[in-house]
Amino acid sequence: MLAIQKPSLVQPPRPPSLSNPVDFDAKADAFVGWFPSAWLDLQNVIGFVEQEAGVATTKAGEASMSATDASNSARIAATKADDSSSSANAARDARLAAENARDQALAAFDSFDDRYLGAKSSDPTVDNDGNTLLTGAIYFNISTTTMRVWNGTAWQAQSAMPDTLVERSFLATAGQNSYTITGGYRVGYTFVWVNGSMLYTSGFTATDGTTITFNPALALNDKVRVLSIKSVGAVAVADIVGLQAALDARLPLTGGALTGALREAKVAMAGNNIDINLGNCFTKTISGATTLTVSNVPAAGTLACFILDLTNGGSATITWWSRVKWASGTAPMLTVAGRDVLGFFTHDGGITWTGLVLQKDVK
DSSP states (O other): OOOOOOOOOOOOOOOOBTTBOTTHHHHHHHHHHHHHHHHHHHHHHHHHHHHHHHHHHHHHHHHHHHTTSOHHHHHHHHHHHHHHHHHHHHHHHHHHHHHHHHHHHHHHHHHHHHHEEEEESSOOSSOTTSOOOOTTOEEEETTTTEEEEEOSSSEEEOOSSOOOEEEEEEEOOTTOOEEEOTTOOOTTOEEEEETTEEOOGGGEEOOSSSEEEESSOOOTTOEEEEEEEOOSSOOOGGGSTTHHHHHHTSOOTTOOOOOSOOOOOEEEOSSSEEETTTOSEEEEEOOSOEEOEEEOOOOTTSOEEEEEEEESTTSSOEEOOTTEEOGGGOOOOOOSSSEEEEEEEESSTTSSEEEEEEEEEEO
16 A cells, blocks of 8 residues: 655635735635645645555554564563554544634635625625625626625725725814715725824724714813825825815915905016916016927917017017017117016917017116
8 A cells, every 4th residue: 555645734824904005916816726635635635644554554554463472572562562552643633623624724715705795786685695795795787797895784896996095184172973984085094183092993993984982072172183095085185284275275266356466577588488377477688699489389279478678678689589570561669778678478489470560668
């Protein structure tokens, strides 16, 4: 009979967890794939146990027969009896270890099977064992080709968008014992600080996805800060601290009353290009022949205008960009030593620029 070598059991890989969904599918595949090999290993362990038990039985028989021999044979028989007892103990321990490994593997698979229900055509009402659904259980709906999550009361689609971190800060009223998160949070991913100290989970309850309950109740003017992961769904303006106030302070696109001062940037030109994106008032000192250009002109239908404040504009030749139209079709004579202020505008995307002399030789 071919002897069976002592087998070994391969430890199972780390099972997937909804608290750490990174590589969930890969972990799930690895965990489920472990069971076939674990079953073969278990069969080998059982075979080994049976072999060892047979060896023990054989040695016990040999010891019993040797007991009838002379005293020397009796001594040998006693030794063999001790050997057989040790083998029997080893066989028993191996059997217990195999049974324990089997039970752990079955328990791990049952736990995983309760949380990932597999592919189904419609929302299940119980888990794969016929038991109550666990909050956080998931399955793949083959009808809609989406992952769905049991939130404790209903099935909902798992969002493909990343979760949103929601922050709330407030001063508590005397005896305040609850706070509602607009838009909700994901259960198990909410953290609370009171007066700078982070609360243990025993200090608050956050289990319904919308309301946080404090235990004990808060005192007057306790400084509370809440960080939570928003529940699956769209992000609301209220989820981002200060966003609504910032939006309210802006002038609406459809118009409104401008109550503050309107200011534009002044740009001192180092080169010869007038970049309309940088401002609408440009200054430049002419020190030699200069060719001016304009960039970032908006499309036709949008007005673009700017002021050009030139110093010593008449001291050298200035070549204007193409399509500038002047009064009577002639560019102005500028001041040799002094300031001239010119204005330009276009509303057809720069096809035509109108040049205006706002003031010459400004003193």
